[in-house]
Amino acid sequence: MTSTADAPRSPGRPRSSRADEAIVEATLDLLAEGTTVEALSIEAIAARAGVGKATIYRRWSGKEALLRDALRTLKGPPPVPAGVSVRDDLITLLTVIGDNSDARAVRIMPCLVPEVHRSVEQYRLYQELVEPRRQAMREVLWAGVDRGEIRPDLDVEVALAILTGPMLVQKLLRWQPDLDDAHLAERVVDTVLAGLANR
Amino acid sequence: MTSTADAPRSPGRPRSSRADEAIVEATLDLLAEGTTVEALSIEAIAARAGVGKATIYRRWSGKEALLRDALRTLKGPPPVPAGVSVRDDLITLLTVIGDNSDARAVRIMPCLVPEVHRSVEQYRLYQELVEPRRQAMREVLWAGVDRGEIRPDLDVEVALAILTGPMLVQKLLRWQPDLDDAHLAERVVDTVLAGLANR
Secondary structure (H helix, E strand, C coil), rough: CCCCCCCCCCCCCCCHHHHHHHHHHHHHHHCCCCCCCCCCCCCHHHHHHHHHHHHHHCCCCCHHHHHHHHHHHHHHCCCCCCCCCCHHHHHHHCCCCCCCCCCHHHHHHHHHHHHHCHHHHHHHHHHHHHHHHHHHHHHHHHHHHHHHEEEECCCCCHHHHHHHHHHHHHHHHHHHHCCCCCCCHHHHHHHHCCCEEEC | CCCCCCCCCCCCCCCCHHHHHHHHHHHHHHHHHCCCCCCCCCCHHHHCCCCCHHHHHEEEEEEEHHHHHHHHHCCCCCCCCCCCCCCHHHHHHHHHCCCCCCCCCCHHHHHHHHHHHHCCHHHHHHHHHHHHHHHHHHHHHHHHHHHCCCCCCHHHHHHHHHHHHHHHHHHHHHCHHCCCCCCHHHHHHHHHHHHEECC
16 A cells, blocks of 8 residues: 555655645745734635645644744754864854844744744744754853863853844844944854953 | 913923823833834824824824834833942843833833834834943943953943843843843853853
């Protein structure tokens, strides 16, 4: 009974079909056009993708699971640091903060901000997107402690926020127009490593 | 012809009348209920405040000027640091970041994020709210350089973002659930002052 289409798959995420891609694209298009996460419906996604609702439910358990895949597609994978110096690795990770592989992200990501506070599911979705990026940064700092580059008594979780926060507020809010600078990641990393205190 | 109501005013902002307050309140209520800045109309504000449009136009040149006053009311004035140590002054300024004197701000401020990118007027409005807070922090850092507490070669504008960014992303986005901590401002200030590099 094993046809080509039903051939046993290797473990992990199944290969994306053309319909799956159309469904993810439809989700992102609707969000980019201003549909809120709350208002987004499987019906509307199915209509936009030109598929039936059953096709969506064969692949995803519901809106949350579909949104998770769609937003992951939007963000793309985090970069892999070279592992030579903390400074270079942090610059690699910081440079991509707020950058997105997809132009629709500029419209979608800021609009998610108010939604994040509205439901436990949406907050969890947001954390699932963010945590792998925090973890990559944590590993750079831990390696730096091992090599003696980073203070062993560092408040690592706060350090992650201190590195990420300025990049995010600048990319999302354009918090300070004078900081629209291609070298912002370097400036942030150098200032955070050195600290503000006079010695 | 000078009646009491038309008595010459001292320079600066005129005293707020009961109607002015109702207009500002109506503006904030509409925003808190989900009306976008783009969709907000003088008609809707007038109806909500129980005044005629002419009453609004007597005091404000238009929506932008009214929004500016309404959002200033929402944020309240920034705190005045004691001027004793950079550490204490920065903690004073950082503690109030993302805090607001008005409960409606929790709904309004994050919703402004996407709007900030949509028009020059809204971005200017946002910068008018933010710049006095940046300036207060700049003055603390400059005073710290004068007293020898802060590195004289500090990249001050980046330092402002490094101090503000983590507080804002935590308050607006709850970026990292583990950092929901009443002492976050202290942890940020201590880590930023000391820097990450081992010495």
